[in-house]
Amino acid sequence: MELRVCDLTKNFGEKCAVKHVSFCLSHGVYGLLGPNGAGKTTLMKMMVDILDPSEGEVLLDGVNIHELGASYRNKLGYMPQEIGVYKNFPAGKFLKYIAALKGITGKEADAKVEELLDLVGLKDVGKKKLGGFSGGMIRRIGIAQTLLNDPQILILDEPTAGLDPQERIRFRNIISELSEKRIVLLSTHIISDMEFIAGKVIILREGSILKIDTTEHLIDEMDGKVWTATIAHKELKAVKGYYTVGNIIQRHDGVEVRIIGNQKPSFACAPAKPILEDVFSYYFGGNAL
């Protein structure tokens, strides 16, 4: 299976949100990374055929997804940024309702809903109304809803937003297991999540692809570009003005800063092992996260 994005462009009036983007996905987890407004949601909406491109097309095994219509949607699980649920519905009943919309009914639906409530850790609250659920629990219902039709292609917009650390680990493990035979594309602002599960990362800047590479290689490219130093509190403003500063940690003897750049800072510092967050800081500056 191959999902190919060919020269995809989307204009909203004068605004070009996605500019001539091309790439090809086969099975595995792909991360879509970029600052606010980079075009991630717009690109995903075109890839799930709910937004018409201004130019270009998306092909599944060589056939335009718009022409495939229902047969594409049957293979697709899409989780939008904003998840709409009926607050008066109990969780299990809501999932059965969505299952029915996807053509899954009867015993098959009952079994699938039970299985998915268990998978996302909500089995014990399956009879509780969604109105009483936290944001993280609603997100988990969203994940379950996306998986109802056992999709071969998963497109997930900010799936880990609002999940607590334990839920995020659970989610990452679910996705890793699913990705063995599926295409998974996910966007997230939580870069550490992406580092753990995405084999490849697509970095968008102002609607265009800035980088597309394996996570490992993107991190390797940062070798020799990341340092840590402990500086006095009063020096922090000047250092931030001059260098790209990532993480800042208050220590008893000053402030520990992570500095990203091509040149070694002019003050005492030690080389640090790069992580994916450093890649983002390198291209977008320390405040972009």
Ligand SMILES: Nc1ncnc2c1ncn2[C@@H]1O[C@H](COP(=O)(O)OP(=O)(O)OP(=O)(O)O)[C@@H](O)[C@H]1O
């Ligand atoms: N329906 C629309 N009409 C006009 N402009 C839009 C519309 N949808 C998106 N845009 C603009 O297109 C650009 C890309 O938006 P998009 O939501 O795709 O970015 P994003 O990378 O998903 O951002 P975020 O990380 O904040 O979700 C932004 O400048 C946005 O304001």
